[in-house]
Amino acid sequence: MPACPDIAVKQRRAPASAKAEQRVRDILRVSREVFAERGYERATTIEIAQRLGISEATVFTYFRGKRELCMRVVGDWYDEIIAAVETGLPRERPLREQLQFLVRTHLRLFLIQGTDLCALVLSEGRSKGLQLGEEFVALQRRYTAPLMDLLARGQASGELRQDIPLRLLRSLVFGPMEHMLWEAIITQRQVDIESSADDLVALLWPALQAPAHELLTLRRLRDDLQVAIGRC
Numbered sequence: 001m002p003a004c005p006d007i008a009v010k011q012r013r014a015p016a017s018a019k020a021e022q023r024v025r026d027i028l029r030v031s032r033e034v035f036a037e038r039g040y041e042r043a044t045t046i047e048i049a050q051r052l053g054i055s056e057a058t059v060f061t062y063f064r065g066k067r068e069l070c071m072r073v074v075g076d077w078y079d080e081i082i083a084a085v086e087t088g089l090p091r092e093r094p095l096r097e098q099l100q101f102l103v104r105t106h107l108r109l110f111l112i113q114g115t116d117l118c119a120l121v122l123s124e125g126r127s128k129g130l131q132l133g134e135e136f137v138a139l140q141r142r143y144t145a146p147l148m149d150l151l152a153r154g155q156a157s158g159e160l161r162q163d164i165p166l167r168l169l170r171s172l173v174f175g176p177m178e179h180m181l182w183e184a185i186i187t188q189r190q191v192d193i194e195s196s197a198d199d200l201v202a203l204l205w206p207a208l209q210a211p212a213h214e215l216l217t218l219r220r221l222r223d224d225l226q227v228a229i230g231r232c
Helices: 016-042 047-051 056-062 064-088 095-113 115-122 133-143 145-157 166-187 193-208 213-231
Strands: none
Touching: 016 047, 016 056, 016 115, 047 056, 047 064, 047 193, 056 213, 064 095, 064 115, 064 133, 064 145, 095 115, 095 145, 095 166, 095 193, 115 133, 115 166, 145 166
16 A cells, blocks of 8 residues: 555665565564554564564664654554545445444444554654654544545535534544544453444434534425325
């Protein structure tokens, strides 16, 4: 998967052969495991090298250090989430179904496939230790783009309320999901992704929906029924 051009951290040396490319993939795979298990502060490039059976100097041949490795790991993981949302979002379906897909996909990728990496980003990723800075901001902007597009389309069609800025509507959606993630991390409790997504959308949709939209929908349904009856 290609790295995000806005946030990708340049490697010390580009792989020049299939063997070198495989070495980079192995380093990233093991780095992902170590960062997920240890967190940023306790992870070391020495442990990454030891798990691969290579020298630490070999790791530094391709990456400048721990921070660059962590940024690449986080960036690649975010790319996976972004791709899953962008390729699967059913844009031809009603807006509520699109929102439901987005929420379900995020919960699945967060709570099943990447809980430890989420904890890394949400806690240590925002601390002084990692200092993700503008690179992380750019990544977050791209990461939230599918939801922002959905919300903007909803406002343009009049289906979603227009009296609240998009950034606040975005926070309204992502905030509860982040809370659910932290609860899962702390309690180590299994989460029913399907029912949790359904419940969350059931709570969110009335808050997102334009106040008069439901009434307008009912009126349109009434008019359509009257036309249909008149043709009988």
